[in-house]
Amino acid sequence: MSIWRYANPAEFMRLTGWIVAPLWVAAAVLVGVGLAWSVSVPPDYQQGLTVWILFIHVPAALLAINTYALMALASAIGLIRRHHVSFLVAKAAAPVGAAFTLVALVTGAVWGQPMWGTWWVWDARLTAVLIMFFFYVGYMALWAAIEDEDKAADLTAVLCLVGVVFAFLSRYAVNFWATLHQGASLTLQEGQRVDDTYRLPLYLMMVAFYVLFAAILVTRARTEIRRRRAKALRARADRAREAAGRDTGPASQEAPA
Amino acid sequence: MSTLLADPHIGYVALAYGATVIVIGGLVALTVRANARARREMAEAEREAVR
Numbered sequence: 001m002s003i004w005r006y007a008n009p010a011e012f013m014r015l016t017g018w019i020v021a022p023l024w025v026a027a028a029v030l031v032g033v034g035l036a037w038s039v040s041v042p043p044d045y046q047q048g049l050t051v052w053i054l055f056i057h058v059p060a061a062l063l064a065i066n067t068y069a070l071m072a073l074a075s076a077i078g079l080i081r082r083h084h085v086s087f088l089v090a091k092a093a094a095p096v097g098a099a100f101t102l103v104a105l106v107t108g109a110v111w112g113q114p115m116w117g118t119w120w121v122w123d124a125r126l127t128a129v130l131i132m133f134f135f136y137v138g139y140m141a142l143w144a145a146i147e148d149e150d151k152a153a154d155l156t157a158v159l160c161l162v163g164v165v166f167a168f169l170s171r172y173a174v175n176f177w178a179t180l181h182q183g184a185s186l187t188l189q190e191g192q193r194v195d196d197t198y199r200l201p202l203y204l205m206m207v208a209f210y211v212l213f214a215a216i217l218v219t220r221a222r223t224e225i226r227r228r229r230a231k232a233l234r235a236r237a238d239r240a241r242e243a244a245g246r247d248t249g250p251a252s253q254e255a256p257a
Numbered sequence: 258m259s260t261l262l263a264d265p266h267i268g269y270v271a272l273a274y275g276a277t278v279i280v281i282g283g284l285v286a287l288t289v290r291a292n293a294r295a296r297r298e299m300a301e302a303e304r305e306a307v308r
Contacts, residue, residue: 049266053273060277099284103277110273114266212281216288223288226295233302 007083009225016218023215030208037201044198053111055202059209061104061129061170067097067213068132068160068167071139075157085221087153088228090160091143092220096213098136105129116180125181128169135163149228 038055047054071090078086108126109119120126139156146152169176174183193199261267 049264049270052270056277099280103280106276107273110269114269219288219292223292223295226299230298230302233306237305
């Protein structure tokens, strides 16, 4: 059985039909438990209560970058294999990625003010994330600006692929340049990495954000498929009415004579 | 509780969590509303097509 059969909108609707509600329930439970755990950990000895902000900032930043990677992959598949569902998934993911990027930028700034002494610095990672956010906004604006949906799908896919460099830099800028933003703190060796008191609720919040992302993404993709189906049905009905009008037109003109 | 409220950073925490609730809550609300509208539109279009 080929994975590509799910690129068929009807198959996609059938497959995702039964997972939407459980995804939303799981997201609500995980986010609720994750938040409750996050705001019950003791203040950090250096960061104080601002450590709580990281339980939102880190998962949001992770999703901001990974959503862009997903969009790029879906766009590339759409361009190469001409699967409409790939374009629709990329389109559905864009507002979600933009929202998580905005959350990462805002929570990062709010954490940065008390910890770094500034809301913002033009450091490589922060700048790359800001540019990636602009790519998200530009991508959505381009979809909205082009009426022909096939043409919009192609052009937005190209734009998305151009922006991949900033998603890559958002992730790896801390490895290439000396930045104010710290490097990886979760993948370090034991003894150097974040203590379990903070690490475990952070992992839970990451899982919670991923499940929430999946719930929103699947719902938005299904919305887009329904919207297109409604549009196609209306166009078909309009064509049928026009054809019926042509058939009855001359007869109705002849009748009075 | 009073110790938490006395923390000098509580305002920053409230700002970060508040902004997140607004952005993500807004996204979820828009998603659910758009889905309900698309569902309604498709049902109407299907009824129209049958007629």
